[in-house]
Amino acid sequence: AERPAIVDTIGELEAVYASSPVGLVMMDRELRYVRVNQAIADMNGLPIESVVGRTYRDLAPYTADVAERLLQHVMNEGRSVRNVEARARPPADPDNEHIYLMSIDPLRDAEGEAVGLMSAVQDVTEMRRAEEEAFLRLAELELVHANAPVGLCHLDPQLRVRTMNARFASLCVAGQEAPGGRLVAALLPGPIARPLVPRLLAHRHLRRSTIC
Secondary structure, eight states: OOHHHHHHHHHHHHHHHHHOSSEEEEEETTOBEEEEOHHHHHHHTSOHHHHTTOBHHHHOTTTHHHHHHHHHHHHHHOOOEEEEEEEEOOTTSTTSOEEEEEEEEEEEOTTSOEEEEEEEEEEOHHHHHHHHHHHHHHHHHHHHHHHOSSOEEEEOTTOBEEEEOHHHHHHSOTTOOOOTTOBHHHHSOHHHHHHHHHHHHHTTTSOEEEEO
16 A cells, blocks of 8 residues: 555655756766756757767766866765865857766665765856855945045934044044944044934934935
8 A cells, every 4th residue: 555655755856856956976886877857958068868788988078187086086985075166168069168066976885885876966157156246236336435536325214323524524523433333423423423313313214324
């Protein structure tokens, strides 16, 4: 009575393996592909049956020298590696460099000897590009903030100053230039603080920067 449930479970696992967006690979000791899922086939621009039986070098000769050293190291040492980042031009897109995140595990026989490898490969090219663009954008904003000709500060909902630029610091009461979580009303001189603070209080539910 239990066999259909086991068969169903195996079928579900097979479906997950086949449809995973992460590339899944099984290799033998000669670094031939024994089994791959559709994601790996797509990276190579080939159907699954054309990938199985070929070696890493067959499909990616330009990066084989580096990749084979890593794969053989895992095989020989019998130790897994996690989240190794590598750059390569995949056969499916040879004109563009892609960034891959890989984890590799040794496959062992009943005696514990490494007889192959299992690897998970994820194309993180777009994610890394987005991170780089965000980093550059943040650097640009920080440069603008630091060199703006007007006073800029960032306030929390309690109107404590978290950051300020040099121009804002120049407006502060002498000796109060370091924000340190001080209330904006205590940092600015009365003629500036008196008209400004009520307006800020009316909008303190908003996370905002202030221009002076």
